[in-house]
Amino acid sequence: MPFAPLLPYTATPNRKSVSPNSFRLTERFALLVAASAFITLCFGAIFFLPDSSKLLGGVFSHSSSMDTYSRTDLESVSSINWNGNDQEKLTVIPEDHKDVLKEATDALQRLPNEIRQYITVSEKETRVHEYPGKGGTDSDLPHIDYQRPPGTTGREPSDPDVAEKRAKIKQMMKFAWESYRRYAWGTSELQPVSKQGHSSNLFGSLQGATIVDALDTLYIMDMYEEFESATEWVETYLDFNVNAEVSVFEVNIRFVGGLLSAYYLSGKEVFRRKAVELGQRLLPAFKTPSGIPWGLLNLKSGVGRNWPWASGGSSILAEYGTLHLEFIHLSKLSGNPVFGEKVMNIRKVLNRLKKPQGLYPNYLNPNSAQWGQHHVSVGGLGDSFYEYLLKAWLMSDKADEEAKKLYFDALQAIEANLIRKSRGGLTYIAEWKGGLLEHKMGHLTCFAGGMLALGADGAPSDQTGHQMELAAEIARTCHESYIRTNLKLGPEAFRFDGGVEAIATRQNEKYFILRPEVIETYMYLWRLTHDPKYRQWGWEVVQAVEQHCKVDQGYSGVRDVYASQPSHDNVQQSFFMAETLKYLYLLFSEDDHLPLEHWVFNTEAHPLPVIRREHTGKPHPLL
Numbered sequence: 001m002p003f004a005p006l007l008p009y010t011a012t013p014n015r016k017s018v019s020p021n022s023f024r025l026t027e028r029f030a031l032l033v034a035a036s037a038f039i040t041l042c043f044g045a046i047f048f049l050p051d052s053s054k055l056l057g058g059v060f061s062h063s064s065s066m067d068t069y070s071r072t073d074l075e076s077v078s079s080i081n082w083n084g085n086d087q088e089k090l091t092v093i094p095e096d097h098k099d100v101l102k103e104a105t106d107a108l109q110r111l112p113n114e115i116r117q118y119i120t121v122s123e124k125e126t127r128v129h130e131y132p133g134k135g136g137t138d139s140d141l142p143h144i145d146y147q148r149p150p151g152t153t154g155r156e157p158s159d160p161d162v163a164e165k166r167a168k169i170k171q172m173m174k175f176a177w178e179s180y181r182r183y184a185w186g187t188s189e190l191q192p193v194s195k196q197g198h199s200s201n202l203f204g205s206l207q208g209a210t211i212v213d214a215l216d217t218l219y220i221m222d223m224y225e226e227f228e229s230a231t232e233w234v235e236t237y238l239d240f241n242v243n244a245e246v247s248v249f250e251v252n253i254r255f256v257g258g259l260l261s262a263y264y265l266s267g268k269e270v271f272r273r274k275a276v277e278l279g280q281r282l283l284p285a286f287k288t289p290s291g292i293p294w295g296l297l298n299l300k301s302g303v304g305r306n307w308p309w310a311s312g313g314s315s316i317l318a319e320y321g322t323l324h325l326e327f328i329h330l331s332k333l334s335g336n337p338v339f340g341e342k343v344m345n346i347r348k349v350l351n352r353l354k355k356p357q358g359l360y361p362n363y364l365n366p367n368s369a370q371w372g373q374h375h376v377s378v379g380g381l382g383d384s385f386y387e388y389l390l391k392a393w394l395m396s397d398k399a400d401e402e403a404k405k406l407y408f409d410a411l412q413a414i415e416a417n418l419i420r421k422s423r424g425g426l427t428y429i430a431e432w433k434g435g436l437l438e439h440k441m442g443h444l445t446c447f448a449g450g451m452l453a454l455g456a457d458g459a460p461s462d463q464t465g466h467q468m469e470l471a472a473e474i475a476r477t478c479h480e481s482y483i484r485t486n487l488k489l490g491p492e493a494f495r496f497d498g499g500v501e502a503i504a505t506r507q508n509e510k511y512f513i514l515r516p517e518v519i520e521t522y523m524y525l526w527r528l529t530h531d532p533k534y535r536q537w538g539w540e541v542v543q544a545v546e547q548h549c550k551v552d553q554g555y556s557g558v559r560d561v562y563a564s565q566p567s568h569d570n571v572q573q574s575f576f577m578a579e580t581l582k583y584l585y586l587l588f589s590e591d592d593h594l595p596l597e598h599w600v601f602n603t604e605a606h607p608l609p610v611i612r613r614e615h616t617g618k619p620h621p622l623l
Contacts, residue, residue: 141276142335146267149609153222154593165539166588170221172546172555173581176572177218177226179554180210186237192554193570203251204244206299208233213254213578215262215271216606220594221585227266234259235270240278243300248285248293249319251278253384253604254574256326261606263333272333279330279339290369291345295319311372314363320346321385324392325602332611347402358413359432360385376432378414379442379493384603386410387447390455395600397613404458411455419470422496426480427473430496439496441477446490446517449474450524454596468529475525477502478518479537485561488544490518504562513557513569514549516579516605523587527596538587545580579605 157163184190187197188209203209211230218227256275263271284302285293292315294304306313324343331340349369350360356374362381363372378386389407393400418430420439428441429448449471456467480502482490489512491504504510519538526534548566549555555576556568582605586594599607 141273141333144272144333148267149264150598151592151595152219152265155590157588157590162535162588165542166585169542169581169584169588170223172542173217173221173577173585174223175550176555176577176581177214177223180572181229183553184210186211186233189574190554190572191570192551192556192572193568195553198571202247204246204299205242206240206244206246206251206255208238209254210572210574210577212238212258213574213604215258216265217577217582217585219262219265220582231262231266231268231270234274238274240281240299243298245296245298247319248282248295248297248304249316249322252282252323252326253602253606254578256282256330257602257604257606257608258578260326260329260333260608261602264607264609276330276334276336279327279334283338283342286342288366290349290366291342292349292364292366292369293320293323293342293346294366306366311363311375312365313367314372315366317360317362317364317382317385318380320364322388322603324388325395325600325608328392328395328611329608347406355413357417358409359417360410374432374434376418377442377445378418378429378448379431379445383444383447386414387451387603390451391600391602393458394454395608395610397610398458399613407455408459411452415470420496422501424501426477426496426501427470428477428496428502429474440493441496442493443478443481443490443512443515444517446474446478446481447520449478449521453521453524453528456528471521471525472529475521475534478521482518482541482544486564487512487548487558487561487566488540489548489558489561490515491561507560510560510562511557511569512549512561513571514545514555514573514576514580516575516583519580519583519587520605523583526587527591535587538584542584575604
């Protein structure tokens with residue numbers, strides 16, 4: 001729930017005021033002495049009590065970190081020669097913050113020059129302030145000569161059958177969008193059965209999730225009239241100055257990612273400005289002793305906390321580990337290195353920790369920087385962390401070798417500890433809880449087939465073929481989870497125990513909420529192999545969604561994919577237009593439309609351009 005604003009103090013109406021003229025001279029002098037003593041005591045407490053910043057931080061439910069200091073303070077620390085004689089300069093900084101500042105700076109300095117140049121700029125170029133309320137206008141941002149990246153549009157499919165299927169998917173997008181516009185315009189999502197708007201607690205009172213999430217899909221599908229109306233809403237009504245507690249992860253991948261992608265596709269400045277403004281408002285989430293961000297943040301007050309159910313107040317791997325792509329681009333487009341510094345510090349903290357069996361537990365305490373409960377999953381709570389390790393390397397034009405190593409090291413541990421094959425020959429990725437395997441695979445985990453295929457080319461030469469085979473096996477398992485249901489739609493999770501394979505056995509795992517992960521894997525495998533079965537499988541999903549999820553005004557998830565008739569959940573998720581329909585459209589598009597060598601998709605399917613290395617030593621043309 002959003003925190004209630006503090007109300008201004010109001011004097012009691014019946015209380016009589018006292019005029020200063022009613023005091024005698026001696027009384028005034030006594031009052032002055034008392035006030036002076038009180039002020040001296042207060043300042044003494046602030047400056048001389050040990051770690052007074054923590055005392056204050058506890059009152060406001062979050063601890064201080066490097067954000068306590070001004071940008072000038074951070075830059076002076078960055079200029080210190082840590083191996084030289086500059087240690088005395090650290091006396092201006094409390095002891096418990098020195099290591100955090102040093103680690104973040106070291107992590108940034110170890111980046112290849114090709115990456116670091118995009119998240120560090122000269123003092124003259126830096127105009128964007130770090131905190132909300134101080135930026136947000138075009139004049140705050142450095143000038144950029146916009147250049148449209150390659151592949152924002154593509155050729156029409158040469159095969160008439162493929163072109164017809166792609167046109168059908170565009171019709172689905174039009175129907176979903178028009179239904180939202182008619183009944184839920186400006187709200188987060190549509191309830192297509194009851195024909196009204198719906199707001200998820202992920203966004204608090206922040207509005208317009210579907211509009212921002214769908215922007216790039218509208219553009220990609222040449223729905224320019226709809227794109228312009230969405231752009232007008234963003235410029236006029238999208239407001240981040242709301243007293244709303246939001247999920248940092250969801251707002252980043254949907255809102256920041258959607259705005260960044262819309263900017264790169266269209267070149268419209270409103271999207272760059274809004275993305276940077278929202279990025280600034282997310283920065284207070286990093287105000288923890290470790291720099292690992294909170295999962296929840298009030299956009300107005302800057303107060304953060306974690307989900308109360310998350311292992312003793314821990315931050316979640318998939319949430320704090322899914323900021324890198326967007327925050328690097330925020331630094332690139334704003335000229336402010338702070339966004340890149342934040343995500344590089346996350347990597348530094350993780351590098352310092354010992355991993356059980358080489359695996360990354362899903363929970364990390366942001367205060368102690370120690371693992372919480374040892375639960376490992378490549379599905380929910382963990383999934384996109386691994387995706388972003390790979391994509392950080394790809395987005396850097398393969399310059400970020402550290403990200404590549406972290407990805408393949410993690411993949412090796414996953415294969416050794418989590419990947420298993422059922423008696424029926426289906427390959428799946430189990431979950432790990434304190435050394436014990438749970439033979440369950442979530443729909444969210446099905447993205448891993450596409451991830452494995454996308455990264456196979458970067459694997460050691462003797463592993464490339466193996467990675468592609470593993471990707472294909474994961475795709476087959478997820479396809480089986482679909483065709484083994486009555487509605488031919490995949491359950492939220494499916495199991496490999498008790499004599500069943502790729503089937504949900506618990507009622508709370510039988511639902512389908514229009515998720516994109518299986519389609520995502522089909523799209524990547526089609527692009528990388530051109531095996532026609534992936535288009536065939538994708539078309540099966542189109543037919544099932546049309547038959548069972550389409551209602552009078554939009555598309556709805558279903559509660560039980562094993563039922564003979566669908567029972568609708570009455571929510572058209574924003575990611576249905578952002579991801580599911582976009583991946584289907586690209587599955588039936590030519591490879592020159594958003595080619596994988598030029599674009600990297602964030603975990604909400606928002607395409608971001610690869611940041612090309614500049615061998616000439618000149619700055620990137622967009623900076």
